[in-house]
Amino acid sequence: MAVEIRPLTDVDVEPVVALWEETGLTRPWNDPREDIRRARAVWPELLLVATDQDALVGTVMAGYDGHRGWLYYLATSPERRGEGVGRRLVEEAESRLLALGCPKVMLMVRAGNDAVLEFYDGIDYTRESTLLTGKRLIPDG
Numbered sequence: 001m002a003v004e005i006r007p008l009t010d011v012d013v014e015p016v017v018a019l020w021e022e023t024g025l026t027r028p029w030n031d032p033r034e035d036i037r038r039a040r041a042v043w044p045e046l047l048l049v050a051t052d053q054d055a056l057v058g059t060v061m062a063g064y065d066g067h068r069g070w071l072y073y074l075a076t077s078p079e080r081r082g083e084g085v086g087r088r089l090v091e092e093a094e095s096r097l098l099a100l101g102c103p104k105v106m107l108m109v110r111a112g113n114d115a116v117l118e119f120y121d122g123i124d125y126t127r128e129s130t131l132l133t134g135k136r137l138i139p140d141g
Contacts, residue, residue, distance in 0.1 A: 003057060003085055005092045008036070008047045015056040016049060023075045031140035039063065046096055050085050058085040062093040069097040069105040087123055108132065
């Protein structure tokens with residue numbers, strides 16, 4: 001596989017947003033470009049893209065708050081699924097988090113997304129019984 005994993009650059013932003021839209025990761029209340037801008041302002045080396053020559057084939061956004069790491073926006077081009085791109089992106093994000101001293105990584109999966117839960121089951125993630133609550137501080141859009 002000729003896939004390279006590297007931090008996102010300016011030229012990647014629009015293809016990344018298009019991939020997130022294609023794979024159903026965006027929501028009207030979250031501006032994906034703002035999510036990218038905010039993530040790059042804090043941990044630019046944790047917003048990763050997978051490319052095959054000039055084609056974007058996957059993404060993952062990681063974060064670390066000093067207590068635990070988080071994964072967001074894991075996406076693989078539909079035509080490249082099953083090739084290990086998602087697994088490699090997660091492994092690279094985990095490696096970068098570990099290098100920062102991160103002891104644990106978490107992620108959120110929308111209810112009913114069984115295929116994604118099965119993917120994470122297959123790479124040794126454990127389903128937690130914790131419920132999440134949230135509050136928007138800055139409205140997007």
